[in-house]
Amino acid sequence: MTATEPTHRGRARIAEPGEGIGLDELALATRNHGMPLEALRYDVTPPGLHYVLTHYDIPAVDPATWSLEVGGAVGRPLRLTLEDLQRRPAVTSRVLLECAGNGRARFEPRPVSQPWLLEAVGTAEWTGTPLAPLLEEAGIADGAVDVVFTGADHGVERGVEQDYARGLPLAEAMRPEVLLVWGMNGVPLPPQHGAPLRLLVPGWYGMAHVKWLTRVEVLDRPFDGFQNATAYRLKVDAGDPGEPVTRIAPRALLNPPGWPDFMTRERFLRPGPVPLTGRAWSGRAPVTGVDVSTDGGATWSAAELAPADPAHPFAWRAWQYPWTAEPGTWELLVRATDAMGSQPTEQVWNRQGMANNLVQRVPVTVLG
Amino acid sequence: MTATEPTHRGRARIAEPGEGIGLDELALATRNHGMPLEALRYDVTPPGLHYVLTHYDIPAVDPATWSLEVGGAVGRPLRLTLEDLQRRPAVTSRVLLECAGNGRARFEPRPVSQPWLLEAVGTAEWTGTPLAPLLEEAGIADGAVDVVFTGADHGVERGVEQDYARGLPLAEAMRPEVLLVWGMNGVPLPPQHGAPLRLLVPGWYGMAHVKWLTRVEVLDRPFDGFQNATAYRLKVDAGDPGEPVTRIAPRALLNPPGWPDFMTRERFLRPGPVPLTGRAWSGRAPVTGVDVSTDGGATWSAAELAPADPAHPFAWRAWQYPWTAEPGTWELLVRATDAMGSQPTEQVWNRQGMANNLVQRVPVTVLG
The missing domain is CATH 3.90.420.10 (Oxidoreductase, molybdopterin-binding domain)
Structure with a gap:
């Protein structure tokens, strides 16, 4: 091809x-x-x-x-x-x-x-x-x-x-x-x-x-x-x-903190407490946890996951993680886990680009 | 640069x-x-x-x-x-x-x-x-x-x-x-x-x-x-x-006839009468006419332009043009004219890509 x-x-x-x-x-x-x-x-x-x-x-x-x-x-x-x-x-x-x-x-x-x-x-x-x-x-x-x-x-x-x-x-x-x-x-x-x-x-x-x-x-x-x-x-x-391709694999996404550059979409924020928030979901099994890394994936910490709402079993769920942003450049990652496993941190490739749930990476610059 | x-x-x-x-x-x-x-x-x-x-x-x-x-x-x-x-x-x-x-x-x-x-x-x-x-x-x-x-x-x-x-x-x-x-x-x-x-x-x-x-x-x-x-x-x-950059330059657009290829967005239609329709507008002066070409711009014919609605002077206006599609490949163009002039058929370039109203070109394939 x-x-x-x-x-x-x-x-x-x-x-x-x-x-x-x-x-x-x-x-x-x-x-x-x-x-x-x-x-x-x-x-x-x-x-x-x-x-x-x-x-x-x-x-x-x-x-x-x-x-x-x-x-x-x-x-x-x-x-x-x-x-x-x-x-x-x-x-x-x-x-x-x-x-x-x-x-x-x-x-x-x-x-x-x-x-x-x-x-x-x-x-x-x-x-x-x-x-x-x-x-x-x-x-x-x-x-x-x-x-x-x-x-x-x-x-x-x-x-x-x-x-x-x-x-x-x-x-x-x-x-x-x-x-x-x-x-x-x-x-x-x-x-x-x-x-x-x-x-x-x-x-x-x-x-x-x-x-x-x-x-x-x-x-x-x-x-x-x-x-x-x-x-x-x-x-x-x-x-x-x-x-x-059938059911939705687990995924968590971060509501990107700070503000963007119009063209590059790079993100900037001020130092201090930054509540990281987002949503997580899976269509194949209940989400059991969300983990956040603020150092490019070197270390991970559990986010607080909102309880499953029995009235809305197929909705996404909110999560939050309290981060204290210090000046410098950081790469934020977020990873959902369901009863069948976690999102991969390396791509699992297929030729139509389907059902890919590689973890999200959000580089940010914290101003001095 | x-x-x-x-x-x-x-x-x-x-x-x-x-x-x-x-x-x-x-x-x-x-x-x-x-x-x-x-x-x-x-x-x-x-x-x-x-x-x-x-x-x-x-x-x-x-x-x-x-x-x-x-x-x-x-x-x-x-x-x-x-x-x-x-x-x-x-x-x-x-x-x-x-x-x-x-x-x-x-x-x-x-x-x-x-x-x-x-x-x-x-x-x-x-x-x-x-x-x-x-x-x-x-x-x-x-x-x-x-x-x-x-x-x-x-x-x-x-x-x-x-x-x-x-x-x-x-x-x-x-x-x-x-x-x-x-x-x-x-x-x-x-x-x-x-x-x-x-x-x-x-x-x-x-x-x-x-x-x-x-x-x-x-x-x-x-x-x-x-x-x-x-x-x-x-x-x-x-x-x-x-x-x-201030007021909107004149433009007409065609509601593309026929059906598309998912990936290439090429368009196909069957031969016979095809009412070409679309909208035209200008923010700087009243639209005075819309012309259509079905031969790549070699010849142009006037489309029927809906009368201006005094209740909506800043809305777009509908236009239509009856086309009889014959088998082959055709390039459809549409051009609006207002009291200050017509859309250009060659690009008028500027480095931020602003206020560009080059005429639309829609290639179509009429099946045999």
Whole structure:
């Protein structure tokens, strides 16, 4: 694979050593947007600060004429309007979402795709109705394996023209916390978050939460569409089929202290007590601890982690650590641990830049 | 100026020929965000799709303890709470904003700064109270020249630590359409748009609409702060003092037809009638026409421009052009003209990449 091969021949391109971000990556970075990390201060990410990743274009869906089809290996196919869905029992859940590609732009070598640094996260209050009772009403056929969710967003990816579609194992689709969502933070879903209806699969990376839903199809075989079979897999070699990307690995992020330089984003602060704060989460197991290093990773200390809120098991959790900043340059690191392990301090590379949870490093200069 | 000189020595850096986007530019591109151009379909940009440019961090301002100071060369300095302001006459205006750096990333050579392609725009319904009566109540001193607006956002820019502050000529500040704004699209300003209060100077590029306002100060001399005297000037040579950046130059943008390739953002469509649509605006004079070329600029045809809406003189205007797409590759261009002139088809370069309104070019492939 060389830098001159096009990306639409079925393989993601890997940047050459030292190659700057290209206009193609920039076009994605200016369309999609991350959550500026100072927004870690909010329990619920305010509208417009939540990360957004759209594979193709944001489609124009008219909620008045839109309907959702539930079909495939079911006994009683359904077609539901938004009103039909909104007459069903409604639930509001505070759930963190993170893009599977978060942190990709710092991988060496860099997979060429949406070039996230660390800001592809957000937590919202999502309102919708549980999916499982709807599938039960449709009558899931014996031998059903996957449920495929198709959106109205249409485009081409590595030569494959498609409506965005993702398959989810039936057992995951039947989890009680999986919702069909029409509301975000108390108002109707905005266009970029999937209006009029999206899927919410708490604990999974963003690619599973299909937006602009038009069809739910039960399959009696594993789904082999592009987004499951080709994209969103952990591969080291291009020929490797790879493991599927599923649940969110643990991560902690620091609300960067002090103030930035406009261009370099270097950070400065005054000496004295500096309460370091941030958020931590994991989609695969409960977070058990957060550790902070103020000396580049040489030594680590436990941060104070807010207790898990039983009402919001899929939200992020606040942490804090009291630091006394002394003049000089420091590198702040933060590392989450869940019941399955800790964030790595060295990169664990894969060729699509997926599910990378390398610890964050924040260099700061404390003024004299 | 070479690529290795730091940017914080008072001069903006210019990228070397062929130099890719750097991590510093990417850090800005992932924090700030543009309006995906398919959102040109909306008369009013939905929340979260409007462009955002923050020089430093989004500050945390508590509206309960916040107040606005009006002082300087006035007879009766004022201090107003948000409630005080909201008891004054309220106005809602539909106004387009555009970042002065829009289009910068396509300049050759490229000024190193926030690397916008063409998406740093948006139109919102802004609610606030006119500034002029407030200044009159404060009693503007004889000999007043400029009014300086200072925000709560704090950072460093080319070595200068500062709260973001911009001066506006007194005559501009006294225009009846200049507002102190607390609402956006019917809800309180979100944090990234300047909560609890921002300035709105219809017709001017975004840098004038100071967010997170804390102080309005009348000066009896021209303001010589960083954002007026150093940044936001049209300079070709670094030593050139340059003309100030003020009002928005004319621009038309196309809502790109068809569907995109995820990575390359190349666009594809099927042959047949394709209504080309978009928006056009100018902050310096009324838009008088929009022209479209479907052959790379060889020939141009007039688009149909929606009539100016007297209720919204500072909003963008819709345009449309009926195109019959035939198989092949085409380059679509769109060009706005106002009473002062047309958009250029060749770049008019300046070293900060400001006020660049080069025509948009959209290559498309019409399938056979």
